[in-house]
Amino acid sequence: MTTKKQRRFTNIKTKKRKKGLRLFLLSLLTLTLFGSLLFLFATLFDYLYPPVADKGGAVKRERWTVTLFFSDANERFLEPEKRQIPKEGNLSSQVEGLVKALLEGPKTNLTATFPPRTEVLGVKIDRDKAYINFNGNLTKRHPRGSTAEMATIYSLVNTICTNIPTIKEVVFLEEGKQISSLGGHIDTRGPFTLNQDMLAPRFKE
Structure with missing residues (x-):
C-alpha cells in the first residue's frame, strides 16, 4: 500500500519530468x-541579390567592350580593335585593364605598339590626367625611330581617352619616374592628349 509520503514524492517527480519535457520541447x-527564419532570410537574400553565374557555376565579372588601338600593317597609322575585357570597379583599375589589354597585343592582323615584356606597374588618376607607370622594358626594348615612338605613345593615349572620355591627358612613367623619351626622338616629359590624326584615314571622324 502506497503511503501519503510516497505519493507526494511520486507527484513531485512526475511534475519535474513534465517540466523538463516542456523545457525540451520549448x-x-x-x-x-x-532555423526556419534563417533559411527564409537566406532564400530572400539570394532572390533579391542573385549571383551572376556561368554554366560552370562560377560568378561572372562584369565585362565591357573597349576599343584598343594598334598599328596597321605598314606601321604608319593606328587602327581600332574591339575587345571585351573585365570591367573593374574604380577608374584607375579600369585604366589599368585597358593598358594590360593593349600590352597583350592585337588579336587581328594589326601590329603591336609596345616592346615585348613591357608591363604596367600601376596607374594614378589626378582629376582628368592619368599617370601610367611601366617597367624598364618600355625604353630598354623599344625599337627606336620616331614612327615607332609615335605609335607607342598614341596607341596608349587614344585607347585610354577614347574609352574613358573623362580622362583628357596621359603621362608616361617608367619605374615611377618621368622619362624624357622612349627612344630619343619624341619628348615624353609632358602629358599627351587624344590625337585623331594618328588614325588611319578611313577611321577618322
Whole structure:
C-alpha cells in the first residue's frame, strides 16, 4: 500500500519530468523557429541579390567592350580593335585593364605598339590626367625611330581617352619616374592628349 509520503514524492517527480519535457520541447521549438527564419532570410537574400553565374557555376565579372588601338600593317597609322575585357570597379583599375589589354597585343592582323615584356606597374588618376607607370622594358626594348615612338605613345593615349572620355591627358612613367623619351626622338616629359590624326584615314571622324 502506497503511503501519503510516497505519493507526494511520486507527484513531485512526475511534475519535474513534465517540466523538463516542456523545457525540451520549448527549446526544440525555438531552435526550429530560428532555423526556419534563417533559411527564409537566406532564400530572400539570394532572390533579391542573385549571383551572376556561368554554366560552370562560377560568378561572372562584369565585362565591357573597349576599343584598343594598334598599328596597321605598314606601321604608319593606328587602327581600332574591339575587345571585351573585365570591367573593374574604380577608374584607375579600369585604366589599368585597358593598358594590360593593349600590352597583350592585337588579336587581328594589326601590329603591336609596345616592346615585348613591357608591363604596367600601376596607374594614378589626378582629376582628368592619368599617370601610367611601366617597367624598364618600355625604353630598354623599344625599337627606336620616331614612327615607332609615335605609335607607342598614341596607341596608349587614344585607347585610354577614347574609352574613358573623362580622362583628357596621359603621362608616361617608367619605374615611377618621368622619362624624357622612349627612344630619343619624341619628348615624353609632358602629358599627351587624344590625337585623331594618328588614325588611319578611313577611321577618322
